[in-house]
Amino acid sequence: MKILLSGGAGFIGSHLAEELLAAGHQVVCADDLSLGSLKNIAGLKGRRGFEFLKLDLRDFKKLDALFRKHRFACVFHLAANSDIQAGELDMERDLGRTFMTTFNLLRCMARAGVKQIVFASTSAVYGELKGDLAEDSGPLFPISYYGAGKLASEAYITAFCRQCGAQAWIIRFPNVIGPRATHGVILDFVRKLRKDPSRLQVLGNGRQCKPYLYVDDLVHAILTVWRKAKGEVNCYNVAGKGRTKVAGIAAETVRGSGLSGVKVMFGKTDRGWKGDVPQFGYSMKKISRLGWRAALSSDAAVKKAVKRIWEQEGRP
Amino acid sequence: MKILLSGGAGFIGSHLAEELLAAGHQVVCADDLSLGSLKNIAGLKGRRGFEFLKLDLRDFKKLDALFRKHRFACVFHLAANSDIQAGELDMERDLGRTFMTTFNLLRCMARAGVKQIVFASTSAVYGELKGDLAEDSGPLFPISYYGAGKLASEAYITAFCRQCGAQAWIIRFPNVIGPRATHGVILDFVRKLRKDPSRLQVLGNGRQCKPYLYVDDLVHAILTVWRKAKGEVNCYNVAGKGRTKVAGIAAETVRGSGLSGVKVMFGKTDRGWKGDVPQFGYSMKKISRLGWRAALSSDAAVKKAVKRIWEQEGRP
Numbered sequence: 253m254k255i256l257l258s259g260g261a262g263f264i265g266s267h268l269a270e271e272l273l274a275a276g277h278q279v280v281c282a283d284d285l286s287l288g289s290l291k292n293i294a295g296l297k298g299r300r301g302f303e304f305l306k307l308d309l310r311d312f313k314k315l316d317a318l319f320r321k322h323r324f325a326c327v328f329h330l331a332a333n334s335d336i337q338a339g340e341l342d343m344e345r346d347l348g349r350t351f352m353t354t355f356n357l358l359r360c361m362a363r364a365g366v367k368q369i370v371f372a373s374t375s376a377v378y379g380e381l382k383g384d385l386a387e388d389s390g391p392l393f394p395i396s397y398y399g400a401g402k403l404a405s406e407a408y409i410t411a412f413c414r415q416c417g418a419q420a421w422i423i424r425f426p427n428v429i430g431p432r433a434t435h436g437v438i439l440d441f442v443r444k445l446r447k448d449p450s451r452l453q454v455l456g457n458g459r460q461c462k463p464y465l466y467v468d469d470l471v472h473a474i475l476t477v478w479r480k481a482k483g484e485v486n487c488y489n490v491a492g493k494g495r496t497k498v499a500g501i502a503a504e505t506v507r508g509s510g511l512s513g514v515k516v517m518f519g520k521t522d523r524g525w526k527g528d529v530p531q532f533g534y535s536m537k538k539i540s541r542l543g544w545r546a547a548l549s550s551d552a553a554v555k556k557a558v559k560r561i562w563e564q565e566g567r568p
Numbered sequence: 569m570k571i572l573l574s575g576g577a578g579f580i581g582s583h584l585a586e587e588l589l590a591a592g593h594q595v596v597c598a599d600d601l602s603l604g605s606l607k608n609i610a611g612l613k614g615r616r617g618f619e620f621l622k623l624d625l626r627d628f629k630k631l632d633a634l635f636r637k638h639r640f641a642c643v644f645h646l647a648a649n650s651d652i653q654a655g656e657l658d659m660e661r662d663l664g665r666t667f668m669t670t671f672n673l674l675r676c677m678a679r680a681g682v683k684q685i686v687f688a689s690t691s692a693v694y695g696e697l698k699g700d701l702a703e704d705s706g707p708l709f710p711i712s713y714y715g716a717g718k719l720a721s722e723a724y725i726t727a728f729c730r731q732c733g734a735q736a737w738i739i740r741f742p743n744v745i746g747p748r749a750t751h752g753v754i755l756d757f758v759r760k761l762r763k764d765p766s767r768l769q770v771l772g773n774g775r776q777c778k779p780y781l782y783v784d785d786l787v788h789a790i791l792t793v794w795r796k797a798k799g800e801v802n803c804y805n806v807a808g809k810g811r812t813k814v815a816g817i818a819a820e821t822v823r824g825s826g827l828s829g830v831k832v833m834f835g836k837t838d839r840g841w842k843g844d845v846p847q848f849g850y851s852m853k854k855i856s857r858l859g860w861r862a863a864l865s866s867d868a869a870v871k872k873a874v875k876r877i878w879e880q881e882g883r884p
Contacts (some may be wrong), residue, residue, distance in 0.1 A: 340731060343675055351720070359659055379726065390706030393726035393801050400727035404667070404720030410695065410709035411716035415656060415842055485709050526731055 254278045256324045258309055258353065259331030261288030263432045264372065264425075267471050268328065269293060273301055275475070280322055282315075284308040286349075287334060287434045309353035312360075319364040326368035328474075329357055335435055336376070336398040337525050343397055350401030358412045367418040369409060370478050375426045375462075375489070375532060377403040386535040387424070387487045396527025410485050421478045422487040426534055429557035430467030431564050437498060437524075438557050441505040442565050449568045451515040452506060455524030458499035463491035463534050466553035469546040476544045491534040492546035496554050498524075508558040510567055570594045572640045574625055574669065575647030577604030579748045580688065580741075583787050584644065585609060589617055591791070596638055598631075600624040602665075603650060603750045625669035628676075635680040642684035644790075645673055651751055652692070652714040653841050659713055666717030674728045683734040685725060686794050691742045691778075691805070691848060693719040702851040703740070703803045712843025726801050737794045738803040742850055745873035746783030747880050753814060753840075754873055757821040758881050765884045767831040768822060771840030774815035779807035779850050782869035785862040792860045807850040808862035812870050814840075824874040826883055 259265040260281030278301040333349035376399030473490040575581040576597030649665035692715030789806040
């Protein structure tokens with residue numbers, strides 16, 4: 253089938269593009285290259301069924317023209333601001349790049365009669381809810397504009413489904429890690445150590461503890477949910493087993509660096525930034541009923557990602 | 569305290585303006601008069617502490633100028649598209665009038681350091697959840713763009729609270745009825761009977777059954793929640809006791825008309841329009857802990873509103 257993949261040159265999008273092509277789909281990858289990069293999709297260039305278009309999805313007219321040119325059967329919407337901290341400094345960042353890209357896509361889909369959307373949502377929609385978060389947990393009070401932009405997108409997607417007779421697969425990602433990441437805790441640590449191999453400053457007290465998911469597992473989960481879930485709105489949490497402490501990630505990153513004598517320094521606050529959710533657990537009951545489970549636990553994902561990101565960035 | 573009341577010339581806003589003034593607050597009422605009307609606030613004109621400004625809140629520059637002119641202590645945000653059916657025909661209607669008005673207000677509040685927002689939310693955020701809806705019920709999958717615009721607004725409000733150290737009172741209204749209503753089932757019936765006193769066509773099969781709340785009770789509930797709830801995000805359902813069937817409202821409206829021999833005709837669908845939620849119940853446990861309860865049950869509210877709206881519109 254012909255698929256529009258927004259954010260397809262990004263960290264997760266480029267991995268997903270490979271799998272969609274491998275499954276025999278035609279993929280039109282749209283990306284404004286603000287966080288994505290042509291390097292990420294260099295291996296796909298010229299491949300049969302693959303097309304790339306530099307496009308800012310906030311530009312409704314251009315997006316609408318794209319929907320007139322192609323007859324898409326499905327949209328995978330991964331384009332977003334994924335830099336939570338940057339969004340705290342500029343309220344319009346998540347509004348434009350996360351929410352308005354979704355709204356514009358839905359408007360185009362309504363006009364063109366496209367009936368399937370797969371949406372990259374986030375654990376951040378849950379805000380600071382306690383306990384193992386399940387898909388029907390509430391209330392949903394996000395604390396970052398990132399989480400707000402994603403929840404606002406979800407809301408419009410579910411209304412769109414009913415209004416236009418469409419189907420949605422909303423997948424709530426936790427921290428996703430692996431090669432091609434553009435930010436996140438591991439990349440942050442690696443870059444800091446490359447700048448100053450003598451010490452590593454951790455944002456927050458290091459006791460933040462969350463599930464981490466390796467990007468390959470995530471891509472597999474997205475495709476499983478899309479293929480197997482048959483409802484109008486299909487909303488699924490996805491994560492690996494267990495959780496990992498930020499202090500443990502710091503230790504693993506130092507170990508992976510080959511450096512010795514690194515002084516790891518912790519902050520005093522319980523979180524790295526205002527909108528950081530320091531602790532959460534994720535219920536996997538719903539997605540496990542589809543027969544999916546992650547190949548890597550949270551700890552194993554961190555270990556593998558640390559190794560790959562050091563290879564990607566270069567050891568100091 | 570000095571309050572910005574958006575949508576203050578509207579159905580609910582104009583009733584709220586009176587109570588805020590009666591409580592000794594200064595009220596700057598901003599309304600674009602698209603649904604609101606100067607007639608609604610004619611009694612407040614010239615009153616000490618009251619000021620009216622015709623303003624479309626989608627115009628960020630003008631709104632920002634208003635925040636520079638006044639030092640608001642609190643914003644009551646009631647401006648919105650309240651016509652759910654109109655929003656189904658034009659996705660941008662709720663986006664602009666409901667969501668973007670909220671976003672612009674929050675941006676201005678962040679710049680001006682205003683730390684309190686009271687928000688008119690809706691039962692529509694719950695979509696078609698079953699059972700007695702409580703504030704922490706989930707998942708939140710709205711089925712109308714109206715519900716989506718309100719949930720999107722809630723999401724940005726909760727993130728704003730955390731990011732800016734502010735407080736929010738989010739009050740989820742059911743169907744609110746009473747004089748000055750601009751639409752809704754009773755007004756719809758009254759207007760139909762004025763056009764054709766021989767028959768009344770009901771949208772849907774008439775078995776839709778929901779809680780109705782009289783506007784005076786709502787205003788009292790809003791002020792109670794704002795005064796008594798002390799959290800960062802204070803989210804409350806509000807409704808009267810019980811629920812009322814649409815068929816019962818039709819019968820009451822016919823009775824109130826003084827007409828005889830009216831043929832009431834029902835549709836075949838379970839709902840009046842796509843985004844209509846045909847049945848829901850509302851948990852009042854949380855707001856009752858603040859000592860609030862409605863003076864009128866849902867049935868009594870319907871009875872009183874029918875009488876008042878016939879007086880307002882004129883019997884045929």
